Amino acid sequence: MNEFKNCDLDLKKLPVDVGPSYEGERIRGPDMFLELGGPKVKFKFELIRVVGKDDITVNNGFKLIGKDIPEYNGGETIPFGIFVEVYGEKVEVDLEGIFERKIHDFINNIQGMMHLNQRYDIWCRISKADKEKGLKFEHIGIVIMSLLKKHFPFIEKIRCTLITNEQDVIEFHKKAVEVYSARDMKTKGMKDEDIDTFYGCTLCQSFAPGHVCIISPERISLCGAISWLDARAAAKIDPEGANFPIPKGECLDAVKGIWTGSNAAVQKYSNGKFQQVALYTMFESVHTSCGCFESIGFYIPEVDGIGVVDRNFNGASPNGMKFSQLAAQAGGGQQIEGFLGIGIQWFYSRKFLSADGGWNRMVWLPSTLKERIKEAIPPELADKIPTEKDVHNLDELKNFLKEKEHPIVKRWEEAEKEKEEETELPDIFLDVPFPSVSYTKILLKDVRIDAESAVVKKR
Numbered sequence: 001m002n003e004f005k006n007c008d009l010d011l012k013k014l015p016v017d018v019g020p021s022y023e024g025e026r027i028r029g030p031d032m033f034l035e036l037g038g039p040k041v042k043f044k045f046e047l048i049r050v051v052g053k054d055d056i057t058v059n060n061g062f063k064l065i066g067k068d069i070p071e072y073n074g075g076e077t078i079p080f081g082i083f084v085e086v087y088g089e090k091v092e093v094d095l096e097g098i099f100e101r102k103i104h105d106f107i108n109n110i111q112g113m114m115h116l117n118q119r120y121d122i123w124c125r126i127s128k129a130d131k132e133k134g135l136k137f138e139h140i141g142i143v144i145m146s147l148l149k150k151h152f153p154f155i156e157k158i159r160c161t162l163i164t165n166e167q168d169v170i171e172f173h174k175k176a177v178e179v180y181s182a183r184d185m186k187t188k189g190m191k192d193e194d195i196d197t198f199y200g201c202t203l204c205q206s207f208a209p210g211h212v213c214i215i216s217p218e219r220i221s222l223c224g225a226i227s228w229l230d231a232r233a234a235a236k237i238d239p240e241g242a243n244f245p246i247p248k249g250e251c252l253d254a255v256k257g258i259w260t261g262s263n264a265a266v267q268k269y270s271n272g273k274f275q276q277v278a279l280y281t282m283f284e285s286v287h288t289s290c291g292c293f294e295s296i297g298f299y300i301p302e303v304d305g306i307g308v309v310d311r312n313f314n315g316a317s318p319n320g321m322k323f324s325q326l327a328a329q330a331g332g333g334q335q336i337e338g339f340l341g342i343g344i345q346w347f348y349s350r351k352f353l354s355a356d357g358g359w360n361r362m363v364w365l366p367s368t369l370k371e372r373i374k375e376a377i378p379p380e381l382a383d384k385i386p387t388e389k390d391v392h393n394l395d396e397l398k399n400f401l402k403e404k405e406h407p408i409v410k411r412w413e414e415a416e417k418e419k420e421e422e423t424e425l426p427d428i429f430l431d432v433p434f435p436s437v438s439y440t441k442i443l444l445k446d447v448r449i450d451a452e453s454a455v456v457k458k459r
């Protein structure tokens with residue numbers, strides 16, 4: 001099909017059901033007819049662009065470039081692209097990222113279909129049952145167009161192109177990556193200190209209850225698809241939607257990134273599950289992680305450093321854990337110290353784990369991710385951060401860091417020195433009477449305790 005075909009956007013006429021009750025449906029291998037994108041193929045994307053009125057010649061138009069669902073044998077994994085163009089007098093370019101992120105929800109509304117991730121990482125599956133019912137790519141395009149228009153009634157014209165032909169996916173992908181990076185560059189130079197409002201997103205609460213993304217100019221969302229500017233545009237045009245403004249309020253800790261406003265937002269939108277959030281650390285009041293984060297940071301206690309694995313890396317990190325295992329520790333909207341979902345753009349930020357030592361604390365990255373973000377890595381550290389090509393376990397990691405004089409080694413030395421300098425402390429006996437109640441709370445502040453054993457007795 002080379003031309004756009006005008007479509008009837010009535011979802012009731014489709015061969016499969018569409019509705020929010022199908023969100024969260026997983027299509028497992030034995031039930032799958034076709035896999036679109038995902039970790040096994042290099043090129044996949046979803047992109048929405050705002051265009052001029054006359055650019056959309058066929059409103060509600062659909063075009064397929066490549067083979068359709070019935071033409072496959074079943075069991076294949078194919079490159080895949082989703083390209084949607086929208087026009088509306090009130091539609092701002094800053095909304096592209098927000099529209100795009102909704103594709104995830106819309107495709108998951110299709111019975112028998114699954115959609116994971118975003119941008120250049122999308123991963124969809126079509127079930128055998130859908131194939132039997134006669135699902136075609138045109139129907140998927142109709143769902144995307146229909147639900148986009150329904151959720152954003154100010155979209156006046158729309159058209160959708162789905163691409164399955166590998167060479168065309170590669171061509172479109174190249175352009176899509178340029179658009180993503182131009183979008184990400186828009187917040188460059190903006191500082192968290194210079195604005196008085198952050199923005200929040202709760203879009204992922206459908207599968208990660210309690211999760212709240214706090215998005216600042218210097219801290220992109222976990223999924224990497226929604227920047228501060230995107231969230232601001234969305235909150236303005238759709239005040240009842242998943243994005244909302246967060247007045248920063250009073251700064252409680254500038255280093256860790258704690259404000260009264262972001263705390264209040266987390267309390268409210270997590271329904272009281274969490275009380276505080278720190279934006280620049282993974283060791284205290286950690287930002288919640290949903291499940292669609294682009295990468296995950298994890299603490300490696302054996303070297304007191306931080307490693308990061310992105311979702312495209314299939315191997316194991318030096319502690320033997322894979323992305324899926326690490327993601328399971330933090331996903332689902334939890335606040336787990338030592339684990340943190342990370343949007344790729346955050347690596348380039350001045351605030352990247354700044355309270356934890358930033359890049360000086362980074363001790364391991366997968367080689368593909370390291371290459372991808374090489375411009376974010378301080379040049380003096382480029383050779384000091386190993387990948388799976390350099391080390392395979394914690395002993396090798398430790399030796400590598402020592403040999404390359406990674407800044408973390410200084411941290412080890414300082415910790416060692418501190419230990420040695422400790423003089424033997426006299427025993428301290430606290431002669432505090434126990435009150436005659438059923439329990440006693442002992443609060444020790446600013447104290448370091450090294451103890452073989454401790455005994456608390458009621459006399």
Ligand code: SF4
Nearest residue numbers: 201203204213221223
């Ligand atoms: S990861 Fe955060 S910003 Fe992205 S869709 Fe989920 S809640 Fe929204």
